[in-house]
Amino acid sequence: MPGAHSSAVSAGAAEFRALCITAIPEVYQFVCRRCGDPDLAKDLTAEALLAAALRVRDGEPGEVTTAWIKSVARNKLLEHWRRSEREQRRLRLL
Numbered sequence: 001m002p003g004a005h006s007s008a009v010s011a012g013a014a015e016f017r018a019l020c021i022t023a024i025p026e027v028y029q030f031v032c033r034r035c036g037d038p039d040l041a042k043d044l045t046a047e048a049l050l051a052a053a054l055r056v057r058d059g060e061p062g063e064v065t066t067a068w069i070k071s072v073a074r075n076k077l078l079e080h081w082r083r084s085e086r087e088q089r090r091l092r093l094l
Contacts, residue, residue, distance in 0.1 A: 048073035
């Protein structure tokens with residue numbers, strides 16, 4: 001029954017969108033406090049929400065909460081710091 005599945009997906013997507021709308025300020029503040037750069041925090045918040053949406057679409061997480069989205073954001077921040085550190089090491093070698 002294809003219609004029932006797409007309705008379930010739509011309902012899940014609507015719930016996820018609603019959660020994101022309420023979570024964005026908290027996730028942004030969480031990232032901004034840790035990185036100290038408002039522009040970077042905006043970028044990483046957007047990256048985290050995109051990654052969370054893709055994981056939700058793929059059926060990966062169990063319960064989707066603001067805390068879970070913040071953990072995705074924390075991972076994005078860690079990835080950013082690691083990438084920055086690698087770039088700095090490469091520049092020092094030049």
